[in-house]
Amino acid sequence: xxxxxxxxxxxxxxxxxxxxxxxxxxxxxxxxxxxxxxxxxxxxxxxxxxxxxxxxxxxxxxxxxxxxxxxxxxxxxxxxxxxxxxxxxxxxxxxxxxxxxxxxxxxxxxxxxxxxxxxxxxxxxxxxxxxxxxxxxxxxxxxxxxxxxxxxxxxxxxxxxxxxxxxxxxxxxxxxxxxxxxxxxxxxxxxxxxxxxxxxxxxxxxxxxxxxxxxxxxxxxxxxxxxxxxxxxxxxxxxxxxxxxxxxxxxxxxxxxxxxxxxxxxxxxxxxxxxxxxxxxxxxxxxxxxxxxxxxxxxxxxxxxxxx
Numbered sequence: 078x079x080x081x082x083x084x085x086x087x088x089x090x091x092x093x094x095x096x097x098x099x100x101x102x103x104x105x106x107x108x109x110x111x112x113x114x115x116x117x118x119x120x121x122x123x124x125x126x127x128x129x130x131x132x133x134x135x136x137x138x139x140x141x142x143x144x145x146x147x148x149x150x151x152x153x154x155x156x157x158x159x160x161x162x163x164x165x166x167x168x169x170x171x172x173x174x175x176x177x178x179x180x181x182x183x184x185x186x187x188x189x190x191x192x193x194x195x196x197x198x199x200x201x202x203x204x205x206x207x208x209x210x211x212x213x214x215x216x217x218x219x220x221x222x223x224x225x226x227x228x229x230x231x232x233x234x235x236x237x238x239x240x241x242x243x244x245x246x247x248x249x250x251x252x253x254x255x256x257x258x259x260x261x262x263x264x265x266x267x268x269x270x271x272x273x274x275x276x277x278x279x280x281x282x283x284x285x286x287x288x289x290x291x292x293x294x295x296x297x298x299x300x301x302x303x304x305x306x307x308x309x310x311x312x313x314x315x316x317x318x319x320x321x322x323x324x325x326x327x328x329x330x331x332x333x334x335x336x337x338x339x340x341x342x343x344x345x346x347x348x349x350x351x352x353x354x355x356x357x358x359x360x361x362x363x364x365x366x367x368x369x370x371x372x373x374x375x376x377x378x379x380x381x382x383x384x385x
Contacts, residue, residue, distance in 0.1 A: 083128030089113030119337025330369030
């Protein structure tokens, strides 16, 4: 692979979003979603070379995603075009009980992804592969591809980053627990959210949760705690890295932003605690605007807040 090959690859599904502009009108604003895609863009905006491993349909929505990644500097050489399946989409509607999500992703191009589709050379050269609970939940073939990708990255000397991202609309909790336990055995860096990991483990104590995760394989755990910050642990040390106080307006994608910034800083040489301080700041800045992608800050904005 060339020197310009991606340092960080993410595997999963990206989708096109249609967000209801008003409760009273059937008008929707087009945007983008997908946890691993958000992660990839966040890492790219911090200055590391990233690439997305997935598939999109040969349709207008797939082209929108390819254009998005091209604008963001995310390598698309590892994105497969599937002429026989659509790109996934979802709708966000707003009502008196808050917002609701409706997904049209069954049979999507990304859900048809299989081990034979993997970019073996790129995975072997990557320093980090990132995936999530959604990556392994969208289909059996995608799950198989995720495990094969993990093996390829480890064989090349790279590391695996995993965000639990539990979505019970995609699979039942017992299956999620079983599959994620196997992923954790092959995970080097774990980036769980509080609600996910308490459901997966049945625990509600930070140290007990961290002990449970470290015992299964990860060498670094950064437990995301929202505005409180992140509880970061290694085998030899653990501490709460406080969050940054901001006037947040929308936390959509803040956890994905944290993950992308955290991995970007680890790849750039930070220790996990310094990386979490940086990632907390990036995530806080991402809540100052609406949507999952547009408000993700670039490195200059994060460094300016850290220096303030």
